Structures are given as structure tokens and as C-alpha cells.
Amino acid sequence: LSGPDLHVFMRDFWEKGGEVFELEMNTLEVFDHGDTAYQLAQYEESFRFPGAEPMTVNNIAFFRWVKQPDGEWKLHRMVSGPKDAPGGS
Numbered sequence: 001l002s003g004p005d006l007h008v009f010m011r012d013f014w015e016k017g018g019e020v021f022e023l024e025m026n027t028l029e030v031f032d033h034g035d036t037a038y039q040l041a042q043y044e045e046s047f048r049f050p051g052a053e054p055m056t057v058n059n060i061a062f063f064r065w066v067k068q069p070d071g072e073w074k075l076h077r078m079v080s081g082p083k084d085a086p087g088g089s
Contacts, residue, residue: 002076025042041060
């Protein structure tokens with residue numbers, strides 16, 4: 001997900017009654033290039049989408065942050081997948 005799609009997804013999750021019960025994030029690396037920063041992290045999250053059973057994921061994620069004109073950093077892109085994905089080394 002990126003840009004407006006990411007923000008719409010997150011807004012809809014919260015507005016429709018999504019719940020996060022626990023989030024533990026471990027940042028592995030952060031590097032920047034001008035007004036863009038990149039974060040590599042692993043996280044475990046327990047959550048529930050509206051009307052669904054709770055679930056827990058253990059993921060690796062790559063975040064792209066973009067510095068706004070007012071100096072605030074805004075999440076622009078997130079790519080994540082299972083930490084223990086099949087075929088990994």
C-alpha cells in the first residue's frame with residue numbers, strides 16, 4: 001500500500017471498528033536520503049478486522065517516510081510479509 005491508498009485503508013480500519021490489541025515493533029535499520037527516510041523493522045501484531053476473529057501476525061516490514069513542507073514525517077509506503085515465509089533463507 002502506498003500514498004493515499006495506505007491512508008484510506010488505515011482510516012477505514014479504525015472507522016469501521018478495527019481493533020489492535022498488541023503491537024511490538026523492533027526497528028532493525030533506518031536510513032535517510034534527503035526528505036525521504038526508510039525503516040526496516042520486524043513486528044508482531046494482534047488485531048481484529050470488524051466482524052472477524054482476532055489474529056496475530058509476525059512480519060518483516062519496509063516503511064518509506066516522506067518529510068512534509070511543515071517538517072512532519074508522514075508514512076508514504078508500507079510493504080510487509082510474514083517473517084517466516086516459506087522459501088526464506
